[in-house]
Amino acid sequence: MLKNLSGARLLTRVGGLVRHERLLLAFKASVAASIAWLLALQIPGVASEYPYYAPLGAVACMYPTIAGSARQGIQTLAGLAIGLMLAFPVIFLAGRSIISVSLVVGLGVLVAGLPRLGAGRDWIPIAALFVLLLGGDDPDGYSYGYMVQMLVGVSVGLGVNMLIFPPLHLSGVVKGLDSLRSALALQLRDMAAAVREEWPPRHEDWAGRQNQLTQFSREVRTAVHLADSSRHGNIRQRRHKRDLGVDFHSLHSMERITFYVEDMTELLASAIWHSPDNTPMPQSLGLPLAEATALAADAVEAWDAESELLQEAEAAVERLMTAVNSSGSDDRIGATASLGMGLRRILLTVRGDAARKNPTLPDSETTDQ
Structure with missing residues (x-):
């Protein structure tokens, strides 16, 4: 995804975490399926004829979070119940035939909407079709056994997910936010380097990263939502507390900065390659623009409202805007002024989010622009 962003190393840690969580989920699913099978063999009555549905239920409800596992298990059982009830009128009216198969599948898919x-x-059309084709002369008994064994499997799957290393997915939040912040800072640094170079610059990979940054921010948002969901019903949350509300606000701020950086990237690329006549940039403003952009990159990476880096970046942006204003109303300064405003918005966003974490700062410094 970000192979051009000094590489994929920004995603390597997150990818490693994903692989680790997938291995854990696979292990728990295999354990749950085995336990469900053993329990299914002990169930008396007609349900004992259908033990293979218990492991199926255990796997069906397995999800990376406990809340998701419970929701998926309940939804699976609800879908089964609807499908089972749907099959009986069809069996009564049409028996087992081509017409009944077509009818039960069509109705199942329709109700599934x-x-x-x-x-x-x-599961609705599947359960209805199974009752029709596999229920034989005892669809009642088959339906009962099917439902009981699936209930056993779902219960076992949920229990295993709750008791065996229930994941909180908090590490993905920390690493995701750090990586997104580093990616934004790297993009700004590369843009500053491009401004310093003789035009056209020798490298232009930074000019095509807009969509990559947006996609990366979406992946981080998914990680934050996953961590938030993983807390519900998790016995480990008391020992591993984290204010995800703060993380959501930081993510929102980074998404806004991503929008600003993308806009600046498109504007600078146009000034260099696409429409230099429509978006010219005076050479006299190149050095202050490059300096302000590079310092803004350091401030984004530091993400600290009280850091000297943020103050230096703000001062550099103000020097840039002063130079722009002193250049008059020439149309040639329009692109530089827009880039300067983009940097100003970025720094205001950083200050606003970082200051929110430190309520002792003056209110005038917590304004979100």
Whole structure:
């Protein structure tokens, strides 16, 4: 995704975490399926004839978070119940035939379109079809056994997910936010380097990163939402407390900065390659622009409202804007002025988010622009 951003190393840590969590989920799913199978063999009555549905239920409800596992398990059981009830009128009216197969599948898919069914929607036509084709002369007994064994499997899967290393996914939040902040800072540094070089610059990979930055920010938002979901019902949350509200606000601020950086990237690329006549930049403003952009990159990476880096960056941006204003109303300064305003918005966003974490700062320094 960000292979051009000094590489994929910004995503390596996050990718390693994802692989680790996938291995843990696979381990828990295999344990849950095995336990469900052993328990299914002990269930008396007609349900004992269908033990293979218990491991299926355990796997069906397995999800990276406990809340997601419970939701998926409930939705699966609800979908099964709807599918089972749907099959009986069809069996009564048409028996087991080509018409009944077509009818039960069509009705199942149609009912699956109802809202709020979630993962259960896929089980409706499957359960209805199984009752029709596998229920034989005892669809009641088959339905009962099917439902009981699936309930056993879902219960086991949820229990295993709750008791065996229930993940909190907090590490993904920390690493994701750090990586996104580093990616934004790197983009600004590369833009500053491009301004300093003789035009056209020798490297231009930074000019095509807009979509990559946006996609990266979406992945980080997914990681924050996953961490928030993983806290619900998790016995480990008491020992590993983290204010995800602060993380959501920081992510929102970084997403805004991503928008500003993308806009600046497009504008600078146009000034260099695409439409230099429409977006010219005076050479006299190149040095202060490069300096302000490089210092803004350091401030974004530091993300500290009280750091000297932020103050230096703000001072450099003000020097740039002063130089722009002293250049008169020439149309040639329009692109530089827009880039300067973009830097100013970036620094205001950094200060506003960082100051929110430190309420002792004056209110005038917490303004979000």
